[in-house]
Amino acid sequence: PHRTNQSTVTMATEEAWTQLSGHAGNFQSGSRPGRVMKRLCQAEADCLQALASDPRLRDFAPAFYGIRRSPSDDSDSGVGAEFVEMQDLLAEFQAPVSLMDCKIGCRTYLEDELAMARRDAKPRPDMYRRIVETDPDATTPEQRAAGAVTKLDYMLWRERLSSTSSLAFRIDGLKRGDPDGSVAPPPFDDFKRLRRREDILAMLAYFVDGVQAGGVARAYLERLRRLREALTQSEFFPKHELIGSSLLFVHDRAGRASVWMIDFGKTRPSPSRLSHTAEWSEGNHEDGYLTGLDNIIHLFQQLVNA
Ligand code: ATP
Ligand code: MG
Ligand code: MG
Numbered sequence: 595p596h597r598t599n600q601s602t603v604t605m606a607t608e609e610a611w612t613q614l615s616g617h618a619g620n621f622q623s624g625s626r627p628g629r630v631m632k633r634l635c636q637a638e639a640d641c642l643q644a645l646a647s648d649p650r651l652r653d654f655a656p657a658f659y660g661i662r663r664s665p666s667d668d669s670d671s672g673v674g675a676e677f678v679e680m681q682d683l684l685a686e687f688q689a690p691v692s693l694m695d696c697k698i699g700c701r702t703y704l705e706d707e708l709a710m711a712r713r714d715a716k717p718r719p720d721m722y723r724r725i726v727e728t729d730p731d732a733t734t735p736e737q738r739a740a741g742a743v744t745k746l747d748y749m750l751w752r753e754r755l756s757s758t759s760s761l762a763f764r765i766d767g768l769k770r771g772d773p774d775g776s777v778a779p780p781p782f783d784d785f786k787r788l789r790r791r792e793d794i795l796a797m798l799a800y801f802v803d804g805v806q807a808g809g810v811a812r813a814y815l816e817r818l819r820r821l822r823e824a825l826t827q828s829e830f831f832p833k834h835e836l837i838g839s840s841l842l843f844v845h846d847r848a849g850r851a852s853v854w855m856i857d858f859g860k861t862r863p864s865p866s867r868l869s870h871t872a873e874w875s876e877g878n879h880e881d882g883y884l885t886g887l888d889n890i891i892h893l894f895q896q897l898v899n900a
Contacts, residue, residue: 695856700874835862
C-alpha cells in the first residue's frame, strides 16, 4: 500500500490504500503486505496488544505486530520515528472499497483534557468567530458582549454540533467505491455536522447503496451484533475508557462487509469498572461506547427492514 490522504485518494487500483481521517503523515506501508504502520502512541500500542490477547475482541481489532522504527528518517533527532505495526484491514477486500469511520462515544475528549481546558480561562475571539460562522444562535449574551468564548465553551459546542452528544457516535468520514472503479463524492461531506437521526440514516443508506445493498447492510448488522456480544463478555472492555475510538466499516462490491474497532490513542485503563451505557458525569469516566453502538445497530436494523 502507499500513503495517501483524503484529498488525493484514488481507489482505482488494487494497491491504493485509503485513509479516511487523521493526518496522512501518521501512516506508512507496513514491513510486508497486509500490514500498515501508524505513528507510535504508547497508549495505543498497549491497547492493540491487550486486544490481541483478549479472546473475545481479538477478531474485532487489527492484529498487533509490534513497534518498529521507520527506516525513512523524518525526525530531527537523527533516528527514525517509531511506529506501531498492525493489520491492514483493507487487505482482504477487492478495490474499489467503500469505507466509513464512525467515532464512538458521547464525548471525544478525555476528562484530563476537559480539566485542562477549564483551567484555561483565556478569552478566545478566534473560537467565538468559528462558532458564530457556523451556528449564529449558539452563543450566550455574555459571550456576544465579550466577542469571545473559552476553549471549554468551544469544546462543548463542538460535541453538540454533531451526533456525538445525542447519539453517542458520529460519522467522521465516508467514501463509497462505485462499480466503475471511481470514488463517489458523498452528497454531503461535512460529516461532523450531521446530528439528526434521519440525516444519519440517509447517509448510511447512501453508504451501503449498490448491487448488494441488502446483503451488505445485513452483513454489517450481524457483525455489529457479534461485536456487542463480544464486548459484553470481554475482560478488557469494562476496564477501559475508549475516547475518540472508531468503528471502521469496510465493504466491496463482491458484497464482503466487515467492521473493526480502531484508533486507540485516547483509550485508557479506567480507575473504576465502566458500564459504557451510564450517563457521563465528570469523574465517572463513562464514555457511552455501548450506547453509541446500540444506536448504530438500531439504524442498521432500520436499513435492513426498509
Ligand atoms: P484521528 O485521531 O484524527 O481520528 P488518527 O491519526 O488517530 O486520527 P486513525 O483514526 O487511527 O488515525 O486512522 C485514520 C484512518 O486511517 C481511519 O479512518 C481509516 O480510514 C484508516 N485506518 C486506520 N487504521 C487502519 C487499519 N488498521 N487498516 C486499514 N485502515 C486503517
Ligand atoms: Mg480516528
Ligand atoms: Mg486518533
